[in-house]
Amino acid sequence: MEIPYTVTARADTGLWNAKIGIWLFLASEVMLFGGLFSGYVFLRLGAASTPDYDWPTELLNVPMGFVNTLILIGSSVTVILSWSALKLREYNKFKIWMSITLLCAVAFLGIKTVEYTEKFTGYGIFLNDGAEIKGKYATEQEGFVTIVPKYPEKAEAAGFTPAPATLAVHEGSYVIPVENVVRWSNFQPSYNTFYSIYFTLTGLHALHVIGGVVVLGYFLFFGGPMWRTNPEHLANRVEVGGLFWHFVDLVWIFLFPILYLM
Amino acid sequence: MAHSAEEIRSHVRFYIGVFVGLIILTILTVWIDQFHIGAEDSDVGNTIVGLAIATLKAGLVAAFFMHLTSEKPMIFRFLFATVAFVIAMFILMLLAHFDPIVPVFVQ
Amino acid sequence: MLNKLFGLAENASDHGLMIDHMLEVVHWFMLALFVGWTAFFILTLVKFRRSKNPKANYTGTKSKFSTHAEVGVVIVEAILLLGLALPLWTQRVNAFPTADQNPVNIRVVGQQFLFSIHYPGADNTFGRTSPEFVTDQNRVGLDPSDEAAQDDIVALNSFHVPTGRPTVMQLSSKDVIHNFAVYTMRVAQDMIPGSEIPMWFTPVRTGEWEVICGQLCGNGHYSMKAVMTVEGPAEFDAWLANQRPLVESL
């Protein structure tokens, strides 16, 4: 006997297997991101209750996040168009729309990479007196920490001096003695709680995007045989993959304002 | 899922409409973020507005792109439970956060 | 009585009696349920074994007994919850002693695998503490330059409290989660780094009582304990007066 309802719907539930499967999977994903989201709120409330803790949303690149939002929403539309094309049995249109979807996904990941690089070349320095100086290209040499500060006035107020020629690797460098520094690093996950949650959330989301690319790419490049034998099955699979893709979009719709704006 | 070709074509037009709506809402979120809403020293106002718009957008995606408007009751049953549990997790964790034993030292 | 049978540790605090009482009541309830069910259970097994009852009865019992029993369980549980448990917890965490009860205030800081007990000293005000001051001599991180810190006393793993006066503690930790448990006082509370959790009790009997770390905290967890000496108020005052302020030894 073969497994029934892989393609056709069961009469009393009106659903085929993979449809239930994907929704169940998405339910667990909702719990996953729900847990992360609860964690985010928990940590942020904790941060808010300490007097000088900052939540440096403003350091994220809003235009890039904005463009990425549009890209993901757009790809959500194209994936549904590719499914419609399959339903209409227009295989070439399916290929076109699906290719655009994948291109969107790659563009999204590309922009994300640029953003990550920006974070990894940005630096922050925590000083003994509690001040925090942000900028680019920090190094430590000869007992001094050098940085190209974002706001030089702020840096000078905090005791930085313009770097002598020997230490000025980059234009506009400022220096401060190591003794005055508690810690300094680039904007990596361990920089502070905001970056921890930022990298965790966006990193997990990016993994989902990559997963989506693999699945949808498989349909695009290896869907041919199935299209010839059982196009409805292929359409169902694309619908399932599409549901996952919409969910990835949906998560981003929340991540964007939470991380970039609020 | 016996959609006729004509139905699907009209759906497609509708998806495009939703797409446009989503773009407008995205622009709205970014635009509105310049203004400070609510009390002077708290960002609760902005947060609520931002989340409201995000929820609306997510609702559009779920309802139309993910076909929830025409989905079968079985799916709703467990999505309902899921959403209930997420909300419970969220609210109860916050409740626990906001209801500690109040430290009181009688000096 | 059941408590005795089960070997419950003796109680030496004011509110402990209420906890013991509740423990006793709950166990009577459980015992009653267990005995009732077991009796029925064994009777059934004997009565309906195959050799005695070769033909099973399709319908089984029609009696509403189980519904009554379940409703009974609900009612008793509701009484236990509303009548005993909730008020008791409220009394524990909301009804902290007021100034006119003249409480003894102490801070307890846990670390792997020690308890440091911080008394505010004569001014009854705790000096400022901060992690950067922590050393092996200054385990609570007392700021030596702080006015209020000058008379603060810090005891290690062994400390005194008086009878008759409530002791209010604020618990915290420097590294991992510990738990400050004095089973004879019927109190226990986690010591969580980054937060201060208050707890109180009023000793009614003198003696030397063990303080246990009740939360896994590393390989020395089993040996993390302190001795709490409960003595009369006069002896306590004398003991306290004898302690040298921490700053003197820094």
Add this chain to the structure above:
Amino acid sequence: MASSTTPAPSTDSHQEHAHDEHHEHELGFWQKYIFSTDHKVIGIQYGLTALGFLLVGFGLMILMRWQLAYPGEAIPFIGNLLKNVLGDQMIGANNEMTPDLYNSFGAMHGTIMVFLGVVPLAFGAFGNYVVPLQIGAPDMAFPKLNMASYWSYLVGGVILLMSFFVPGGAAKSGWTSYSPLASFADTALQNPGIEYHMIFNGQTMWLLGMVFLISSSLLGSVNFITTIIQLRAPGLTWMRLPFFCWAQLVTAFLLLLAFPPLEVAAIMQLMDRLAGTSFFLPTGLIVNGAQVAISGGGSPLLYQHLFWFLGHPEVYVLILPAVGIVAEVITNNTRKPLWGYKSMVFATIILGFLSFVVWAHHMYLTGMGTKVSAFFQTTTVIISIPSVILITSLIISLWGGSIRFNTQMLFATAFLPMFGIGGLTGLPLAFSAIDLYLHDTYYVIAHFHYVVAPGTIFGLFAGIYYWYPKMSGRKMSERLGKMHFWPSLVFMNGIFLPMFIHGMAGFHRRWYDGGASYELAQNLLWLNKVMTISAFCLAIAQIPFIINLFISWKLGRKATDNPWDATTMEWATPTPPPHGNFLKPVTVYRGPYEYSVPGETRDFSPQWEPDSK
């Protein structure tokens, strides 16, 4: 696709038929037994692996019990061997167990028993083998996912086992892995004397292993739910579904929705360990006398919330399948219907729902105010009601039966009072004011072991004896079975009953020396020996079982297709069932437990047989 063999008519008109996958071609050994997608093979793989892990978990505990009864004394017989295998950081000069080893065995005992032993056996093995048969399906809905689920489980398990042999040994922060302890455990920060590997250290491997186990459970639960919803044979309406399937369905939902938050916790803890973040680490930590170089700002309580959000549903994952098995066995051996089938189904569903909102009863001592604690006390008390309904219905089901005491029935009946003791002693823990006293004492250990060991484990034993003939075609020996049951019953109680007394006296759990250095413990230390000896005897009592399990596969008495005269559909297949399970499509005509129907000649009316009249 082949609608000729599909029970329900296909609704899709423009449906092309694929003709390529029709013929059963002979599969090679690897595909048939190792990388199989057949739910029965996967079920047996799950079962054997899980039994192996149970044995490992038990073995760890035997060594720990030795330490508890004879603290600091050399481990007899295998002390030297262990020293060679685990290194002298773990085994002391005198061949005794070190505190680190004790903690690590404790953590791994809990982890292995819960995540690698009981859940895979109850859910993975029985669920996989029995559920598709009981609902009349040819296989699981997603056979490949099913295989992935097993392999993910195995990888997770192997990672956890390997972690015993890395420098510093396996995870040692309890099965709960509370941060900050677990964030620093197995790092040079906590223990400068040992050279830890960045990834291959106990706690990190624990977390990685958990990620695999969680993925396995998620895949499994998606598969189970879809299967039960979609692949029920025609006529098998929801209220005709065997109770075991209901139990598995609710269990699957618990796994599906409760595990992701644990995954979040695991990911965050991994980030804390590997990327230096501070999700669970507050500002100002001082470990080993030095300030920890982290940003701080995290919350240790966040970890506990995420962990226990899984943790409590997880305990019902441990118990529900066992309740399901017991229900099957009891009806079969009392030869009468399940009393209160409907209320049991609803009780199970309600239990499932409520189990998501009681988690903080494990956190009463974390500084909870009145409102939260009142909420969680109330929900915890309420959740005991459906449990009472389940147990009561099962006991009343016995009434009026014609009880056949074969081995599986003995285990199933013993389950009831054992679960009763475990469940009842959950009540005092539910009230925060007295949990204040009992928290983290051996009372808690006794409470949950009564539920999971003489409870769940007995239920699982019942299931093994009951379904063994279907899997192997032969029955297990009754004599060996009874030699297994009676000593197990006695010694289980010998281990766990004294723990209540210890708990009341204030013995705390996770004590390396079993209380030897505590004044409160002096009068009761002898009970440790009682428990330890009982544990040894319990181990010996498992020997007949192991012999029985293997010997009967070849030598047991041959079983017919329906050896227990049962009514549910797994017995409609040939024994053992072929690939695809049923020889011809089955249809269901009645409820699951139609035993001793008045007016019938036989005392059972199988679900798959049409009315004779």
